[in-house]
Amino acid sequence: MQPTQSLFLATVYRPPGPYTAFLVEFPEFLSDLVVIADNITIFGDFNIHMEKSTDPLQKAFGAIIDSVGFVQHISGPTHCHSHTLDLVLSHGINVVDLNVFPHNPGLSDHHFITFAIATNNLLRPQPRSIKSHAINSQTTQRFLDALPDSLCLPKDVRGQKSVNHLTEELSLTLRNTLDAVAPLKNSKHFS
Template structure:
């Protein structure tokens, strides 16, 4: 026996599918009202009340099927749950209808506006934090004679990230003035670089790769015949734009060979530098055997830096032939954790040298000023030393 029901009855469509009941429209207008109501449901947001249990999406497309979940039909449409855009006639038409809701297609009258179909699809993007860590306690520096950067760019990139260097000074990059590929490949994300290539001839070149938490500017006008130099001003500021540390950083490469001119030019450089800054760090390959107490150049260079009151911090071999060639010279700052790490001969015959600078006012509290008279006395003393023209 099949029972005929009207749309106003409270039977579900699933029961109709079981052929327990037949379905018909009580009057023609009801079908028209239903079509109009369905159109409104498709076009407008269905607003459900808090606490209403439903498996339907917040943004939905009204369908004429009942939603059965675990044997229970869950209606999502009734006058109190429908969009407030529906009038009494519309709600009358859809009152007995139980629906399932699926994600709707957004149709906006504004063609060039961006629309989001579902709030559930929104990804929360955390705002980027200020890059300067107010609690940063140390800056870590590295130095290596890389002997051709281009084929070892990936190695240098990993060297920076693996050791968490804030700055890495490179000597003998062997790059031409317009050769940027090797530098780009060796610079990790959130790092930058400065490079001073050798202007004529082959080889040479010095560079510094540094974290972008640092404010770095290059000081120009420093050119010497006997050594190559890249001089930078490095500043680390906290979130209040207050400078935590500011120092001059020089990356130096002195090629082997006659050194009389080098001693004079380096004395000139130190004299000019130390009257303009109170904190300085000079890192580089000097090709001077400062470890050899009988080396004439090593003795003369040690006397030179001692006369200016600067400190040479590296002890121990930095080259596979067991000489100390790569030096870290400091002025007005105290360095810690001086470390020397041998490298594979496939990378370079020099070792990786590193150090750390603690960022506190107590560790940066010295000021040395030298007059021109100091420079004159230093040069005179060097002239009295018998210098040879070979290492």
């Protein structure tokens, strides 16, 4: 069985304006994510002019995502004023079929973006083994017939043992009897 991989999706909105706090908090966010998730996709309106290669925020942001191993997938304008503000970032997973649709002033000043992620069986159900007793209509009678007579202890013997000890003995006897008449069986289920 192959190990289960995690998939993390996040959407980000960074308001325009001061960005000092963002440049401190966002790298911490990314660093935490790559530790807990195998496959990450982050998308949203970052309000960073990615089309301006001389912009200090663009340079700092590019260095941050590069240092943590993220890929930025948007390469053209995503805003009505020809700015690239909306981004799709990924780590450990492929973004495919990315489309930036023409601006529709009736909907937003941003372009509509669609994409898919190639999961490569990431979300395929994984088999797991479950142990259970095979119980049918005859099990009850076989269980009762198999119970030992020792369950009926005389009063003088019961008084010599603590309630906890008697409870543990009863539980063990019932479990052993059930295992004898309806043994545990493994079955595979998909989750």
